[in-house]
Amino acid sequence: MLSKQIPLGIYEKALPAGECWLERLQLAKTLGFDFVEMSVDETDERLSRLDWSREQRLALVNAIVETGVRVPSMCLSAHRRFPLGSEDDAVRAQGLEIMRKAIQFAQDVGIRGIQLAGYDVYYQEANNETRRRFRDGLKESVEMASRAQVTLAMEIMDYPLMNSISKALGYAHYLNNP
Template structure:
C-alpha cells in the first residue's frame, strides 16, 4: 500500500453554494474525487442540516444513496460560535448539543470522521478555565461518539491553544480513547512560519494519531484562498515525509469557491495537483 491508495475528498465549500447535492456529487466524481467533506459551519442554515429529521439532511442522504457516493468526513466549525469551553453555560451546552447532533447525522449518512476545530473559545476571552471546560466537554463528546462508532478528530488551528499537533496530542492522550484522533492541516502548520525541522518534528510527535489531512496551500499567517503552488507549503517534502513514514489515511482538498463556475474547474486542477505530487513522492527512490 502507498499514498495512491489513500482516499481523496473535496471540501464542500470548494463548489458554488448554489449547487444542489446531486450537482455537487456529479462535479466531485467528474473531477476524480472519492468523497465529499460536508461543512457544518456557524450559519443557522448549515447547522440545521444535522438536526434530526431536517429536510436538507434527508435530501443529502437521498442524493448520496442515488449516486452511490459517500460523505466520509464532516468539517464541524460551528463550535466556533458555540465553543464547548465557553464560560457561558448556555453557549457551552449548545456546543455539546451540536456535536451530538453531528455524531447522529454521521451515523445516518455513513460519515467516518467528525472534525472538531481546536478552539476552547473563539470570540470570547480564553483562560485556564476555558481550557478545563473544553477538556471536560471533549471527554463527554468522545464518549457519546464512541457509543455510536464515530471518530472525532481535532484540527490544528490559528490560535495558540491548538496551533500545533503536539498541543492536540496532549488532549488526545488526556482523553485516552480510540475514538479521538487528529485531523491535521498542513497549511495551518506551515503558515506559523516555523522551520522545516520544527514542522516535521511536530508532525512526528503526533503521527500515530493523525488519520486525515486537509491539503491546502498558504502563506505566512495566511491560511485561506492561496492557489496550490503559489504559497509556502513544500508539498514535495510533505508527501515525501508521508511516504517515508507509511501514512495511511484520508486527504481532503480544502478550498473556497468564489461562487462562479471557475471554481468547478479548479476542483479538477486541485485533484491533478495532488495526483502529481503523490506520484513524485511515490516514484522517488
C-alpha cells in the same frame, strides 16, 4: 470510485453553494473526486442540517448511492459560535447539543469522522476556565462519539491551545483515546 489507488476528495465549500446534494455529488464526480467533506459551520443555514428530517437525511444517502461519491467526513466548525469552552453555560450547553446532533447526523448518514477545531473559545478571551470547560466538553463528546462509532478528529490550529502535534497528543492522552 475505488479504481484510484488514493481517493481524492473536495471540501464542500469549494463547490458552488446550494442545498441539492445530488447535484453537488454529481459535480464532484464529474470533476474526478471520490468524496466530499461536508461543512457544518456557524451559519444558521448549515447548522440547520443537524435538524434535517428523516427524509432529508435519506435524500443525502440516496445521492451518495446514486453517484458513488461518498461523504465520509464532516468539518464541524459551528463551535466557533457555540464553543465548548464558553464560560456562558447556555452557550456551552448549545455547543454540546450541536455536538450531540452532529454525531447523530453522522451516524444516520454514514459519516465516519467529524473534524473539530482546536480552540476552547474563538470570539472571547481564553483563560484557565475556558480551557477546563473545553477539556470537559471534549471528554463528553468523545464518549458520545464512541457510543455512536463515530470518530472525532482535532484540527491543529494557529491558536495557542492546539497549535502543535504534541499539544493534540496531550489531549489524546488525557482523553485516553487516540
